[in-house]
Amino acid sequence: MKIKSSRTLGSKWTKTQVLLMNKELSRFVPETRIYTRDALLSMLKKHKMVYVKPVNGSFGLGVIRVDQINHNKYRYQAGTVTRSFVNFNDFFVSLNKNKFKKSYLIQQGIHLLTYNKRIFDTRIMVQQGPLKKWESTGYIGRVAHPNKIVTNFHNSGKPLPLELLLGSYLKDEKKKSYILKLKQLGLQIATQYQKNRLGFKEIGVDIGIDKQFVPWILEVNTAPDPFIFNQLKDKRMFHKVLHYARANGRFVKAK
Ligand SMILES: Nc1ncnc2c1ncn2[C@@H]1O[C@H](COP(=O)(O)OP(=O)(O)O)[C@@H](O)[C@H]1O
Ligand SMILES: [Mg+2]
Known part of the structure:
Protein backbone atom coordinates (compact mmCIF):
# COMPACT_ATOMS: atom_id res chain seq x y z
CA MET A 1 0.00 0.00 0.00
CA LYS A 2 1.25 3.48 -0.83
CA ILE A 3 0.31 6.29 1.50
CA LYS A 4 0.97 9.92 0.77
CA SER A 5 3.33 11.43 3.29
CA SER A 6 1.57 13.92 5.51
CA ARG A 7 1.73 15.58 8.90
CA THR A 8 -1.64 14.26 10.01
CA LEU A 9 -3.86 11.45 8.86
CA GLY A 10 -7.57 11.27 9.54
CA SER A 11 -8.65 7.92 8.16
CA LYS A 12 -8.86 5.28 10.87
CA TRP A 13 -8.91 2.67 8.10
CA THR A 14 -5.57 3.76 6.57
CA LYS A 15 -3.99 4.09 10.02
CA THR A 16 -5.08 0.55 10.85
CA GLN A 17 -3.58 -0.81 7.62
CA VAL A 18 -0.20 0.73 8.52
CA LEU A 19 -0.26 -1.13 11.85
CA LEU A 20 -1.25 -4.40 10.18
CA MET A 21 1.83 -4.28 7.93
CA ASN A 22 3.87 -4.99 11.06
CA LYS A 23 3.46 -8.55 12.26
CA GLU A 24 4.41 -7.84 15.84
CA LEU A 25 1.98 -4.93 16.12
CA SER A 26 -0.82 -6.68 14.27
CA ARG A 27 -1.31 -8.94 17.31
CA PHE A 28 -2.57 -5.90 19.20
CA VAL A 29 -4.92 -4.58 16.52
CA PRO A 30 -8.57 -5.56 17.05
CA GLU A 31 -10.08 -7.13 13.93
CA GLY A 109 -14.99 -4.86 20.83
CA ILE A 110 -12.58 -5.02 23.73
CA HIS A 111 -13.94 -5.66 27.23
CA LEU A 112 -12.03 -2.89 28.95
CA LEU A 113 -10.81 -2.89 32.53
CA THR A 114 -12.94 -0.85 34.92
CA TYR A 115 -12.45 1.64 37.73
CA ASN A 116 -15.42 2.04 40.10
CA LYS A 117 -17.46 0.04 37.56
CA ARG A 118 -16.64 2.51 34.80
CA ILE A 119 -14.60 1.42 31.77
CA PHE A 120 -11.25 3.05 31.20
CA ASP A 121 -8.57 3.13 28.55
CA THR A 122 -5.14 4.68 28.16
CA ARG A 123 -3.61 7.43 26.06
CA ILE A 124 0.12 7.11 25.36
CA MET A 125 1.82 10.22 23.97
CA VAL A 126 4.84 9.63 21.73
CA GLN A 127 6.72 12.63 20.36
CA GLN A 128 9.85 13.46 18.46
CA GLY A 129 12.24 15.25 20.75
CA PRO A 130 15.46 17.08 20.10
CA LEU A 131 17.54 15.26 17.43
CA LYS A 132 14.29 13.85 16.01
CA LYS A 133 14.42 10.88 18.34
CA TRP A 134 11.05 9.43 19.32
CA GLU A 135 10.21 9.34 23.04
CA SER A 136 7.19 8.18 25.01
CA THR A 137 6.57 11.44 26.84
CA GLY A 138 3.25 10.87 28.55
CA TYR A 139 0.66 8.35 29.63
CA ILE A 140 -2.72 8.86 31.21
CA GLY A 141 -5.87 6.88 31.98
CA ARG A 142 -9.33 8.00 30.88
CA VAL A 143 -12.45 6.81 32.69
CA ALA A 144 -15.77 6.84 30.84
CA HIS A 145 -18.83 8.61 32.18
CA PRO A 146 -20.97 5.91 33.90
CA ASN A 147 -23.60 5.98 31.15
CA LYS A 148 -21.23 6.12 28.18
CA ILE A 149 -19.22 3.66 26.10
CA VAL A 150 -16.41 6.07 25.14
CA THR A 151 -13.68 7.45 27.41
CA ASN A 152 -12.82 10.65 25.51
CA PHE A 153 -12.19 13.75 27.66
CA HIS A 154 -14.34 15.73 25.19
CA ASN A 155 -17.14 13.22 25.71
CA SER A 156 -17.50 13.44 29.51
CA GLY A 157 -14.57 11.11 30.21
CA LYS A 158 -12.34 11.77 33.20
CA PRO A 159 -8.55 11.79 32.83
CA LEU A 160 -6.80 10.26 35.86
CA PRO A 161 -3.34 8.89 36.66
CA LEU A 162 -2.94 5.46 35.06
CA GLU A 163 -1.22 4.20 38.23
CA LEU A 164 -4.47 4.85 40.12
CA LEU A 165 -6.69 3.09 37.57
CA LEU A 166 -4.44 0.03 37.36
CA GLY A 167 -4.06 -0.04 41.14
CA SER A 168 -6.65 -2.70 41.87
CA TYR A 169 -5.21 -5.00 39.17
CA LEU A 170 -1.44 -4.64 39.45
CA LYS A 171 0.86 -3.61 42.28
CA ASP A 172 4.29 -2.00 42.61
CA GLU A 173 6.88 -3.48 40.26
CA LYS A 174 4.29 -5.33 38.15
CA LYS A 175 2.41 -2.10 37.59
CA LYS A 176 5.58 -0.19 36.78
CA SER A 177 6.75 -2.75 34.26
CA TYR A 178 3.31 -2.93 32.63
CA ILE A 179 3.30 0.85 32.11
CA LEU A 180 6.81 0.60 30.70
CA LYS A 181 5.53 -2.03 28.27
CA LEU A 182 2.78 0.34 27.13
CA LYS A 183 5.32 3.11 26.57
CA GLN A 184 7.47 0.75 24.51
CA LEU A 185 4.46 -0.28 22.46
CA GLY A 186 3.86 3.42 21.74
CA LEU A 187 7.43 3.77 20.50
CA GLN A 188 7.12 0.71 18.28
CA ILE A 189 3.99 2.21 16.73
CA ALA A 190 5.71 5.53 16.06
CA THR A 191 8.60 3.67 14.39
CA GLN A 192 6.16 1.75 12.21
CA TYR A 193 4.57 5.00 10.98
CA GLN A 194 7.97 6.49 10.33
CA LYS A 195 8.99 3.44 8.30
CA ASN A 196 6.14 4.25 6.00
CA ARG A 197 7.56 7.73 5.61
CA LEU A 198 4.61 9.38 7.18
CA GLY A 199 5.77 12.78 8.36
CA PHE A 200 4.25 12.73 11.82
CA LYS A 201 6.20 14.20 14.70
CA GLU A 202 3.74 13.19 17.38
CA ILE A 203 1.21 10.45 17.92
CA GLY A 204 -1.26 9.72 20.68
CA VAL A 205 -2.20 6.07 20.96
CA ASP A 206 -5.50 4.95 22.52
CA ILE A 207 -4.88 1.60 24.15
CA GLY A 208 -7.64 -0.53 25.59
CA ILE A 209 -6.58 -3.11 28.17
CA ASP A 210 -8.65 -6.29 28.48
CA LYS A 211 -9.02 -8.62 31.46
CA GLN A 212 -5.98 -10.64 30.34
CA PHE A 213 -3.98 -7.38 30.20
CA VAL A 214 -3.62 -7.50 26.43
CA PRO A 215 -2.96 -3.91 25.30
CA TRP A 216 -5.21 -3.46 22.28
CA ILE A 217 -4.48 -0.56 19.93
CA LEU A 218 -7.88 1.11 19.54
CA GLU A 219 -6.76 4.20 17.65
CA VAL A 220 -3.68 6.17 16.67
CA ASN A 221 -4.13 9.96 16.69
CA THR A 222 -1.81 12.05 14.59
CA ALA A 223 -2.67 15.44 16.11
CA PRO A 224 -2.83 14.40 19.77
CA ASP A 225 -4.05 16.85 22.40
CA PRO A 226 -1.28 17.72 24.90
CA PHE A 227 -3.68 19.57 27.20
CA ILE A 228 -5.32 16.41 28.53
CA PHE A 229 -2.13 16.00 30.60
CA ASN A 230 -2.88 19.32 32.28
CA GLN A 231 -5.75 17.49 34.02
CA LEU A 232 -3.23 15.64 36.20
CA LYS A 233 -2.26 17.24 39.51
CA ASP A 234 1.36 16.36 38.88
CA LYS A 235 2.31 18.75 36.05
CA ARG A 236 5.67 17.19 35.11
CA MET A 237 4.31 15.15 32.22
CA PHE A 238 2.24 18.07 30.94
CA HIS A 239 5.22 20.41 30.89
CA LYS A 240 7.33 17.95 28.95
CA VAL A 241 4.57 17.09 26.47
CA LEU A 242 3.80 20.76 25.80
CA HIS A 243 7.47 21.66 25.51
CA TYR A 244 7.98 18.93 22.89
CA ALA A 245 4.77 19.91 21.06
CA ARG A 246 5.98 23.50 20.80
CA ALA A 247 9.41 22.37 19.64
CA ASN A 248 7.57 20.44 16.94
CA GLY A 249 5.89 23.65 15.80
CA ARG A 250 2.51 23.16 17.48
CA PHE A 251 0.72 25.72 19.66
CA VAL A 252 3.31 28.35 18.88
CA LYS A 253 1.80 31.81 19.16
CA ALA A 254 2.07 33.99 16.06
CA LYS A 255 4.03 37.15 16.72
N1 LIG B 1 -12.83 -1.71 19.79
C1 LIG B 1 -13.14 -1.06 20.90
N2 LIG B 1 -13.39 -1.75 22.04
C2 LIG B 1 -13.68 -1.09 23.20
N3 LIG B 1 -13.76 0.25 23.29
C3 LIG B 1 -13.54 1.00 22.19
C4 LIG B 1 -13.22 0.37 20.94
N4 LIG B 1 -13.05 1.34 20.03
C5 LIG B 1 -13.27 2.51 20.66
N5 LIG B 1 -13.57 2.32 21.96
C6 LIG B 1 -13.89 3.38 22.95
O1 LIG B 1 -14.35 4.52 22.26
C7 LIG B 1 -13.42 5.60 22.37
C8 LIG B 1 -13.39 6.39 21.07
O2 LIG B 1 -12.95 5.58 20.01
P1 LIG B 1 -11.75 5.99 19.06
O3 LIG B 1 -11.54 4.89 18.10
O4 LIG B 1 -10.58 6.40 19.87
O5 LIG B 1 -12.36 7.23 18.24
P2 LIG B 1 -12.21 8.82 18.42
O6 LIG B 1 -11.39 9.27 17.27
O7 LIG B 1 -13.59 9.37 18.36
O8 LIG B 1 -11.50 9.07 19.73
C9 LIG B 1 -12.11 4.93 22.78
O9 LIG B 1 -11.26 5.82 23.46
C10 LIG B 1 -12.62 3.80 23.68
O10 LIG B 1 -12.98 4.32 24.95
MG1 LIG C 1 -9.66 8.24 20.30
Missing part, protein backbone atom coordinates in the same frame (compact mmCIF):
# COMPACT_ATOMS: atom_id res chain seq x y z
CA THR A 32 -11.39 -4.29 11.77
CA ARG A 33 -13.70 -4.30 8.74
CA ILE A 34 -15.40 -1.67 6.61
CA TYR A 35 -19.04 -1.31 7.72
CA THR A 36 -21.48 -3.30 5.61
CA ARG A 37 -24.49 -5.39 6.56
CA ASP A 38 -22.64 -8.66 5.92
CA ALA A 39 -19.52 -7.55 7.76
CA LEU A 40 -21.62 -6.56 10.77
CA LEU A 41 -23.39 -9.91 10.83
CA SER A 42 -20.17 -11.88 10.64
CA MET A 43 -18.26 -9.68 13.11
CA LEU A 44 -21.10 -10.03 15.63
CA LYS A 45 -21.24 -13.77 15.14
CA LYS A 46 -17.53 -13.98 15.82
CA HIS A 47 -16.97 -11.38 18.56
CA LYS A 48 -20.45 -10.85 20.10
CA MET A 49 -19.48 -7.26 20.89
CA VAL A 50 -18.17 -4.71 18.36
CA TYR A 51 -17.63 -0.96 18.06
CA VAL A 52 -18.94 0.88 15.01
CA LYS A 53 -17.18 4.17 14.33
CA PRO A 54 -16.82 6.83 11.64
CA VAL A 55 -13.70 6.29 9.50
CA ASN A 56 -13.02 10.00 9.98
CA GLY A 57 -14.07 10.95 13.48
CA SER A 58 -12.83 12.25 16.81
CA PHE A 59 -13.88 13.00 20.40
CA GLY A 60 -15.79 9.71 20.47
CA LEU A 61 -18.51 11.33 18.35
CA GLY A 62 -20.67 8.84 16.48
CA VAL A 63 -19.00 5.85 18.16
CA ILE A 64 -21.53 3.06 18.81
CA ARG A 65 -21.21 -0.14 20.81
CA VAL A 66 -23.12 -3.15 19.42
CA ASP A 67 -23.86 -6.41 21.25
CA GLN A 68 -25.32 -9.65 20.03
CA ILE A 69 -26.99 -11.01 23.15
CA ASN A 70 -28.19 -14.33 21.75
CA HIS A 71 -28.88 -15.78 18.32
CA ASN A 72 -31.59 -13.25 17.47
CA LYS A 73 -31.24 -10.53 20.06
CA TYR A 74 -29.22 -7.41 19.30
CA ARG A 75 -28.54 -4.22 21.22
CA TYR A 76 -26.69 -1.01 20.50
CA GLN A 77 -25.66 2.01 22.53
CA ALA A 78 -25.07 5.42 20.94
CA GLY A 79 -24.37 8.26 23.35
CA THR A 80 -26.43 7.39 26.42
CA VAL A 81 -29.26 5.75 24.46
CA THR A 82 -29.55 1.95 24.43
CA ARG A 83 -31.93 0.05 22.15
CA SER A 84 -32.65 -3.70 21.87
CA PHE A 85 -34.18 -5.71 19.03
CA VAL A 86 -35.34 -9.26 18.46
CA ASN A 87 -34.49 -9.46 14.79
CA PHE A 88 -31.48 -8.37 12.79
CA ASN A 89 -33.37 -6.35 10.16
CA ASP A 90 -35.14 -4.00 12.59
CA PHE A 91 -31.90 -3.63 14.51
CA PHE A 92 -29.93 -2.84 11.34
CA VAL A 93 -32.44 -0.23 10.13
CA SER A 94 -32.45 1.49 13.51
CA LEU A 95 -28.66 1.38 13.85
CA ASN A 96 -28.26 3.02 10.44
CA LYS A 97 -30.37 5.98 11.56
CA ASN A 98 -27.55 6.89 13.96
CA LYS A 99 -25.01 7.16 11.17
CA PHE A 100 -24.36 10.74 10.10
CA LYS A 101 -21.03 10.33 8.34
CA LYS A 102 -20.17 8.76 5.01
CA SER A 103 -18.14 5.73 5.96
CA TYR A 104 -17.84 3.64 9.08
CA LEU A 105 -15.78 0.77 10.27
CA ILE A 106 -16.52 -2.13 12.57
CA GLN A 107 -13.96 -3.07 15.18
CA GLN A 108 -13.80 -6.09 17.43
Whole structure:
Protein backbone atom coordinates (compact mmCIF):
# COMPACT_ATOMS: atom_id res chain seq x y z
CA MET A 1 0.00 0.00 0.00
CA LYS A 2 1.25 3.48 -0.83
CA ILE A 3 0.31 6.29 1.50
CA LYS A 4 0.97 9.92 0.77
CA SER A 5 3.33 11.43 3.29
CA SER A 6 1.57 13.92 5.51
CA ARG A 7 1.73 15.58 8.90
CA THR A 8 -1.64 14.26 10.01
CA LEU A 9 -3.86 11.45 8.86
CA GLY A 10 -7.57 11.27 9.54
CA SER A 11 -8.65 7.92 8.16
CA LYS A 12 -8.86 5.28 10.87
CA TRP A 13 -8.91 2.67 8.10
CA THR A 14 -5.57 3.76 6.57
CA LYS A 15 -3.99 4.09 10.02
CA THR A 16 -5.08 0.55 10.85
CA GLN A 17 -3.58 -0.81 7.62
CA VAL A 18 -0.20 0.73 8.52
CA LEU A 19 -0.26 -1.13 11.85
CA LEU A 20 -1.25 -4.40 10.18
CA MET A 21 1.83 -4.28 7.93
CA ASN A 22 3.87 -4.99 11.06
CA LYS A 23 3.46 -8.55 12.26
CA GLU A 24 4.41 -7.84 15.84
CA LEU A 25 1.98 -4.93 16.12
CA SER A 26 -0.82 -6.68 14.27
CA ARG A 27 -1.31 -8.94 17.31
CA PHE A 28 -2.57 -5.90 19.20
CA VAL A 29 -4.92 -4.58 16.52
CA PRO A 30 -8.57 -5.56 17.05
CA GLU A 31 -10.08 -7.13 13.93
CA THR A 32 -11.39 -4.29 11.77
CA ARG A 33 -13.70 -4.30 8.74
CA ILE A 34 -15.40 -1.67 6.61
CA TYR A 35 -19.04 -1.31 7.72
CA THR A 36 -21.48 -3.30 5.61
CA ARG A 37 -24.49 -5.39 6.56
CA ASP A 38 -22.64 -8.66 5.92
CA ALA A 39 -19.52 -7.55 7.76
CA LEU A 40 -21.62 -6.56 10.77
CA LEU A 41 -23.39 -9.91 10.83
CA SER A 42 -20.17 -11.88 10.64
CA MET A 43 -18.26 -9.68 13.11
CA LEU A 44 -21.10 -10.03 15.63
CA LYS A 45 -21.24 -13.77 15.14
CA LYS A 46 -17.53 -13.98 15.82
CA HIS A 47 -16.97 -11.38 18.56
CA LYS A 48 -20.45 -10.85 20.10
CA MET A 49 -19.48 -7.26 20.89
CA VAL A 50 -18.17 -4.71 18.36
CA TYR A 51 -17.63 -0.96 18.06
CA VAL A 52 -18.94 0.88 15.01
CA LYS A 53 -17.18 4.17 14.33
CA PRO A 54 -16.82 6.83 11.64
CA VAL A 55 -13.70 6.29 9.50
CA ASN A 56 -13.02 10.00 9.98
CA GLY A 57 -14.07 10.95 13.48
CA SER A 58 -12.83 12.25 16.81
CA PHE A 59 -13.88 13.00 20.40
CA GLY A 60 -15.79 9.71 20.47
CA LEU A 61 -18.51 11.33 18.35
CA GLY A 62 -20.67 8.84 16.48
CA VAL A 63 -19.00 5.85 18.16
CA ILE A 64 -21.53 3.06 18.81
CA ARG A 65 -21.21 -0.14 20.81
CA VAL A 66 -23.12 -3.15 19.42
CA ASP A 67 -23.86 -6.41 21.25
CA GLN A 68 -25.32 -9.65 20.03
CA ILE A 69 -26.99 -11.01 23.15
CA ASN A 70 -28.19 -14.33 21.75
CA HIS A 71 -28.88 -15.78 18.32
CA ASN A 72 -31.59 -13.25 17.47
CA LYS A 73 -31.24 -10.53 20.06
CA TYR A 74 -29.22 -7.41 19.30
CA ARG A 75 -28.54 -4.22 21.22
CA TYR A 76 -26.69 -1.01 20.50
CA GLN A 77 -25.66 2.01 22.53
CA ALA A 78 -25.07 5.42 20.94
CA GLY A 79 -24.37 8.26 23.35
CA THR A 80 -26.43 7.39 26.42
CA VAL A 81 -29.26 5.75 24.46
CA THR A 82 -29.55 1.95 24.43
CA ARG A 83 -31.93 0.05 22.15
CA SER A 84 -32.65 -3.70 21.87
CA PHE A 85 -34.18 -5.71 19.03
CA VAL A 86 -35.34 -9.26 18.46
CA ASN A 87 -34.49 -9.46 14.79
CA PHE A 88 -31.48 -8.37 12.79
CA ASN A 89 -33.37 -6.35 10.16
CA ASP A 90 -35.14 -4.00 12.59
CA PHE A 91 -31.90 -3.63 14.51
CA PHE A 92 -29.93 -2.84 11.34
CA VAL A 93 -32.44 -0.23 10.13
CA SER A 94 -32.45 1.49 13.51
CA LEU A 95 -28.66 1.38 13.85
CA ASN A 96 -28.26 3.02 10.44
CA LYS A 97 -30.37 5.98 11.56
CA ASN A 98 -27.55 6.89 13.96
CA LYS A 99 -25.01 7.16 11.17
CA PHE A 100 -24.36 10.74 10.10
CA LYS A 101 -21.03 10.33 8.34
CA LYS A 102 -20.17 8.76 5.01
CA SER A 103 -18.14 5.73 5.96
CA TYR A 104 -17.84 3.64 9.08
CA LEU A 105 -15.78 0.77 10.27
CA ILE A 106 -16.52 -2.13 12.57
CA GLN A 107 -13.96 -3.07 15.18
CA GLN A 108 -13.80 -6.09 17.43
CA GLY A 109 -14.99 -4.86 20.83
CA ILE A 110 -12.58 -5.02 23.73
CA HIS A 111 -13.94 -5.66 27.23
CA LEU A 112 -12.03 -2.89 28.95
CA LEU A 113 -10.81 -2.89 32.53
CA THR A 114 -12.94 -0.85 34.92
CA TYR A 115 -12.45 1.64 37.73
CA ASN A 116 -15.42 2.04 40.10
CA LYS A 117 -17.46 0.04 37.56
CA ARG A 118 -16.64 2.51 34.80
CA ILE A 119 -14.60 1.42 31.77
CA PHE A 120 -11.25 3.05 31.20
CA ASP A 121 -8.57 3.13 28.55
CA THR A 122 -5.14 4.68 28.16
CA ARG A 123 -3.61 7.43 26.06
CA ILE A 124 0.12 7.11 25.36
CA MET A 125 1.82 10.22 23.97
CA VAL A 126 4.84 9.63 21.73
CA GLN A 127 6.72 12.63 20.36
CA GLN A 128 9.85 13.46 18.46
CA GLY A 129 12.24 15.25 20.75
CA PRO A 130 15.46 17.08 20.10
CA LEU A 131 17.54 15.26 17.43
CA LYS A 132 14.29 13.85 16.01
CA LYS A 133 14.42 10.88 18.34
CA TRP A 134 11.05 9.43 19.32
CA GLU A 135 10.21 9.34 23.04
CA SER A 136 7.19 8.18 25.01
CA THR A 137 6.57 11.44 26.84
CA GLY A 138 3.25 10.87 28.55
CA TYR A 139 0.66 8.35 29.63
CA ILE A 140 -2.72 8.86 31.21
CA GLY A 141 -5.87 6.88 31.98
CA ARG A 142 -9.33 8.00 30.88
CA VAL A 143 -12.45 6.81 32.69
CA ALA A 144 -15.77 6.84 30.84
CA HIS A 145 -18.83 8.61 32.18
CA PRO A 146 -20.97 5.91 33.90
CA ASN A 147 -23.60 5.98 31.15
CA LYS A 148 -21.23 6.12 28.18
CA ILE A 149 -19.22 3.66 26.10
CA VAL A 150 -16.41 6.07 25.14
CA THR A 151 -13.68 7.45 27.41
CA ASN A 152 -12.82 10.65 25.51
CA PHE A 153 -12.19 13.75 27.66
CA HIS A 154 -14.34 15.73 25.19
CA ASN A 155 -17.14 13.22 25.71
CA SER A 156 -17.50 13.44 29.51
CA GLY A 157 -14.57 11.11 30.21
CA LYS A 158 -12.34 11.77 33.20
CA PRO A 159 -8.55 11.79 32.83
CA LEU A 160 -6.80 10.26 35.86
CA PRO A 161 -3.34 8.89 36.66
CA LEU A 162 -2.94 5.46 35.06
CA GLU A 163 -1.22 4.20 38.23
CA LEU A 164 -4.47 4.85 40.12
CA LEU A 165 -6.69 3.09 37.57
CA LEU A 166 -4.44 0.03 37.36
CA GLY A 167 -4.06 -0.04 41.14
CA SER A 168 -6.65 -2.70 41.87
CA TYR A 169 -5.21 -5.00 39.17
CA LEU A 170 -1.44 -4.64 39.45
CA LYS A 171 0.86 -3.61 42.28
CA ASP A 172 4.29 -2.00 42.61
CA GLU A 173 6.88 -3.48 40.26
CA LYS A 174 4.29 -5.33 38.15
CA LYS A 175 2.41 -2.10 37.59
CA LYS A 176 5.58 -0.19 36.78
CA SER A 177 6.75 -2.75 34.26
CA TYR A 178 3.31 -2.93 32.63
CA ILE A 179 3.30 0.85 32.11
CA LEU A 180 6.81 0.60 30.70
CA LYS A 181 5.53 -2.03 28.27
CA LEU A 182 2.78 0.34 27.13
CA LYS A 183 5.32 3.11 26.57
CA GLN A 184 7.47 0.75 24.51
CA LEU A 185 4.46 -0.28 22.46
CA GLY A 186 3.86 3.42 21.74
CA LEU A 187 7.43 3.77 20.50
CA GLN A 188 7.12 0.71 18.28
CA ILE A 189 3.99 2.21 16.73
CA ALA A 190 5.71 5.53 16.06
CA THR A 191 8.60 3.67 14.39
CA GLN A 192 6.16 1.75 12.21
CA TYR A 193 4.57 5.00 10.98
CA GLN A 194 7.97 6.49 10.33
CA LYS A 195 8.99 3.44 8.30
CA ASN A 196 6.14 4.25 6.00
CA ARG A 197 7.56 7.73 5.61
CA LEU A 198 4.61 9.38 7.18
CA GLY A 199 5.77 12.78 8.36
CA PHE A 200 4.25 12.73 11.82
CA LYS A 201 6.20 14.20 14.70
CA GLU A 202 3.74 13.19 17.38
CA ILE A 203 1.21 10.45 17.92
CA GLY A 204 -1.26 9.72 20.68
CA VAL A 205 -2.20 6.07 20.96
CA ASP A 206 -5.50 4.95 22.52
CA ILE A 207 -4.88 1.60 24.15
CA GLY A 208 -7.64 -0.53 25.59
CA ILE A 209 -6.58 -3.11 28.17
CA ASP A 210 -8.65 -6.29 28.48
CA LYS A 211 -9.02 -8.62 31.46
CA GLN A 212 -5.98 -10.64 30.34
CA PHE A 213 -3.98 -7.38 30.20
CA VAL A 214 -3.62 -7.50 26.43
CA PRO A 215 -2.96 -3.91 25.30
CA TRP A 216 -5.21 -3.46 22.28
CA ILE A 217 -4.48 -0.56 19.93
CA LEU A 218 -7.88 1.11 19.54
CA GLU A 219 -6.76 4.20 17.65
CA VAL A 220 -3.68 6.17 16.67
CA ASN A 221 -4.13 9.96 16.69
CA THR A 222 -1.81 12.05 14.59
CA ALA A 223 -2.67 15.44 16.11
CA PRO A 224 -2.83 14.40 19.77
CA ASP A 225 -4.05 16.85 22.40
CA PRO A 226 -1.28 17.72 24.90
CA PHE A 227 -3.68 19.57 27.20
CA ILE A 228 -5.32 16.41 28.53
CA PHE A 229 -2.13 16.00 30.60
CA ASN A 230 -2.88 19.32 32.28
CA GLN A 231 -5.75 17.49 34.02
CA LEU A 232 -3.23 15.64 36.20
CA LYS A 233 -2.26 17.24 39.51
CA ASP A 234 1.36 16.36 38.88
CA LYS A 235 2.31 18.75 36.05
CA ARG A 236 5.67 17.19 35.11
CA MET A 237 4.31 15.15 32.22
CA PHE A 238 2.24 18.07 30.94
CA HIS A 239 5.22 20.41 30.89
CA LYS A 240 7.33 17.95 28.95
CA VAL A 241 4.57 17.09 26.47
CA LEU A 242 3.80 20.76 25.80
CA HIS A 243 7.47 21.66 25.51
CA TYR A 244 7.98 18.93 22.89
CA ALA A 245 4.77 19.91 21.06
CA ARG A 246 5.98 23.50 20.80
CA ALA A 247 9.41 22.37 19.64
CA ASN A 248 7.57 20.44 16.94
CA GLY A 249 5.89 23.65 15.80
CA ARG A 250 2.51 23.16 17.48
CA PHE A 251 0.72 25.72 19.66
CA VAL A 252 3.31 28.35 18.88
CA LYS A 253 1.80 31.81 19.16
CA ALA A 254 2.07 33.99 16.06
CA LYS A 255 4.03 37.15 16.72
N1 LIG B 1 -12.83 -1.71 19.79
C1 LIG B 1 -13.14 -1.06 20.90
N2 LIG B 1 -13.39 -1.75 22.04
C2 LIG B 1 -13.68 -1.09 23.20
N3 LIG B 1 -13.76 0.25 23.29
C3 LIG B 1 -13.54 1.00 22.19
C4 LIG B 1 -13.22 0.37 20.94
N4 LIG B 1 -13.05 1.34 20.03
C5 LIG B 1 -13.27 2.51 20.66
N5 LIG B 1 -13.57 2.32 21.96
C6 LIG B 1 -13.89 3.38 22.95
O1 LIG B 1 -14.35 4.52 22.26
C7 LIG B 1 -13.42 5.60 22.37
C8 LIG B 1 -13.39 6.39 21.07
O2 LIG B 1 -12.95 5.58 20.01
P1 LIG B 1 -11.75 5.99 19.06
O3 LIG B 1 -11.54 4.89 18.10
O4 LIG B 1 -10.58 6.40 19.87
O5 LIG B 1 -12.36 7.23 18.24
P2 LIG B 1 -12.21 8.82 18.42
O6 LIG B 1 -11.39 9.27 17.27
O7 LIG B 1 -13.59 9.37 18.36
O8 LIG B 1 -11.50 9.07 19.73
C9 LIG B 1 -12.11 4.93 22.78
O9 LIG B 1 -11.26 5.82 23.46
C10 LIG B 1 -12.62 3.80 23.68
O10 LIG B 1 -12.98 4.32 24.95
MG1 LIG C 1 -9.66 8.24 20.30
